[in-house]
Amino acid sequence: MSNIFDELTATGTAQKFTLGLTRRAGGRNFVYVQLSASAQNAAADGTVLYGTLADPNVVTDDISATHPNLARGVAIGALPKGAFGWIQTWGAHPAVRTDGGDDIATGDAIIGDPSADGVCDSVPAGTAPTHKTLGFATAADANSANTVAAYLTLEKGD
Structure with missing residues (x-):
């Protein structure tokens, strides 16, 4: 596992942290998630939604696979499908x-x-x-x- 103070924009196919790990910085809240393998690539600063309610830490940006009421956060860096990275859930963006x-x-x-x-x-x-x-x-x-x-x-x- 990597140091928690790695850049929030870093993404990758190898899991570096526990899914659902939260980090607070500068009055903002960030959560470590995985983009669903069936999703499209999520753009940096794009909204992501719960991919399934069974696991709140697997997200998607594909609205046809979920519902707008299942908003989860905003991607910090670009997330390729199946990759791991950070989303922002609270604070100024x-x-x-x-x-x-x-x-x-x-x-x-x-x-x-x-x-x-x-x-x-x-x-x-x-x-x-x-x-x-x-x-x-x-x-x-x-x-x-x-x-x-x-x-x-x-x-x-x-």
């Missing part, structure tokens, strides 16, 4: 991938997109979210980058 709709405003709830893999969508502030929230937008989405700064609120950890 500078650039969560969006669906490209350029319609997210500061304060909107962000949710796993119900029709596109590995991205978030939004529900306007003051409206009840339609799916489990990943967190809240802390700025309007960056139009050309298709990302949004957000505060994630899924799992704070200890």
